[in-house]
Amino acid sequence: MGxxxxxDTPAPALKVLREAVKQAVRDPEFEAAMALLGTAVSYLDADEYQDLWAKDSRSIAQTLQRIGKIE
Structure with missing residues (x-):
């Protein structure tokens, strides 16, 4: 989840949002709820998440090409 x-969100607002999310994913109740759903939880900052998204997108595109769903 991202x-x-x-x-155009102001930098101070982004800072507050990032800190709130970072704290939320480290909350024991949140971790327990996600564990019940079988969902792994980790926090990535904006740059790390963007890198992960780019890698996943490339991997999915390659798979779709291999199975003939896209050119």
Whole structure:
């Protein structure tokens, strides 16, 4: 899961949002709820998440090409 904000969101607001999300994913109740759902939880900052998204997108595109769903 990722949290996104508008491109023109002020930097101070982004800082508050990032800190809130970082704290939320480390909350024991949240971790327990996610464990019950079988969902792994980790926090990635914006740059790390963007890198992960790019890698996943490339991997999915390659798979779709191999199975003939896209050119």
């Amino acid at each position: 949290i996104v904000a508008r491109k």
